[in-house]
Amino acid sequence: MFENVLFQSASKLLSDDISNGRLPGSLLFAGPYASGKLSCALEFARVLSCLNKGDWQCQCQNCMQHKALVSQNVLLVGPGNRTLEIHAAKDTLLYQNVNNSAHLDSARYLYLRAVRKLTMRFSPVLWEGDDKLSKFSPVLQAINEELEKINPGRVIPDADELQKILDSVEKNCEKLENTYLYDSLPVQQIRNFSTWARLSSNNGKKVLIIENADCMAESARNALLKILEEPPEDTVFVLTTTNRGAILPTILSRVRTYSFFNRTKEQQQTVISRLFYYNNSTVKTNLPDSIVEFLQNYLPVKPDIVKAHAKSYFNAIAEGHVPDIPSIMADCRNFSPRVLFTLFLQGIVAVQSYLCTNPAGAECSVKILEKLRVINNNVNVFNQNPASALEQLTRDLMQINHLNGGVFRNNDE
Secondary structure, three states: OOOOOOOOOHHHHHHHHHHOOOOOOEEEEEOOOOOOHHHHHHHHHHHHHOOOOOOOOOOOHHHHHHHOOOOOOEEEEOOOOOHHHHHHHHHHHHHHHHOOOOOHHHHHHHHHHHHHHHHHHHOHHHHOOOOHHHHHHHHHHHHHHHHHOOOOOOOOOOHHHHHHHHHHHHHHHHHHHHHHOOOOOOHHHHHHHHHHHOOOOOOOOEEEEEOOOOOOOHHHHHHHHHHHHOOOOOEEEEEEEOOHHHOOHHHHOOOEEEEOOOOOHHHHHHHHHHHHOOOHHHHOOOOOOOHHHHHHOOOOOOHHHHHHHHHHHHHHHHOOOOOOHHHHHHHOHHHOOOHHHHHHHHHHHHHHHHHHHOHHHHHHHHHHHHHHHHHHHHHHOOOOOHHHHHHHHHHHHHHHHHHOOOHHHOOOO
């Protein structure tokens, strides 16, 4: 079991806990972005439902449903950028199909799973009572109809037809994620999945996966805490986070943490090669150093461009000028997807680091980082418009610079 969770000791700990009957009712997978937390959570759900020993090659009905991510015993909730993985999986499937590769079926599963990691978040169970349900339902239906054409057991269409199918799915997935997916888990969805979790199961354990569990408003955290205090017998909860410190201590006390770690460069390259069949012979370039770098190749704006704008933005403030926010928004495609805004803030973190070379500057750096944390939270949790967030950040940074005698200008770069 957990054969497809590579280079993470958490999978061994989970296997031991399952085998020895020590499994808790609520788990937290904590670790950096792209360290395999969601993959492990989905594999965990499959193992719990397997009618045999949980091996990845098992062909039992439960395992086949879990591999295709169509099991009714799993709910996946929470914000998350999935379109980059969908783009990468699309390229993999197209390449393997054109070359009639032995990896074609694996590429098909990779693609279907990438798409369904997004569409699973739009289960009617979660959205009951939400006005958005009727609006996104036609988009979701269109995606599912296209996926039917490439489901396992069906002959893959020819190259041109497959390209059209995948282009259509890609367009609708972007619409689904950018228009309808909440940036933080709504309290109504917690109430909805609480009802689902308390329904008895006739087919083994149910698993509720909450990705990015740190992205919740206070009301949602309190609602989650209430169900974790009285967990249903038939449902196991798996929370994931890149920031364990942002999880409420009262929630942490009710979950068992399994830690995930940054894999080495070589390990990450192995993951890229094994999942996406991406290697020097197929792309004629060197393998990226990390999974993050690999996926960022599929952003609509190159990370270097975003970080260059972050540097010019900060330098403008250092010189006492108001940055050209409309131009930044236009060049960065209004920071859609939101991961572009996170990259922009990371660029500011990098460019202001020179301040730490003296006591006065270090004091200002602490204040800057706190403002960046608040702005990031406002955009990614409370859905503030990035343009207004940048206007607010500009006022805050200019005030810090003014009150500290223009210390930002002490940049030797």
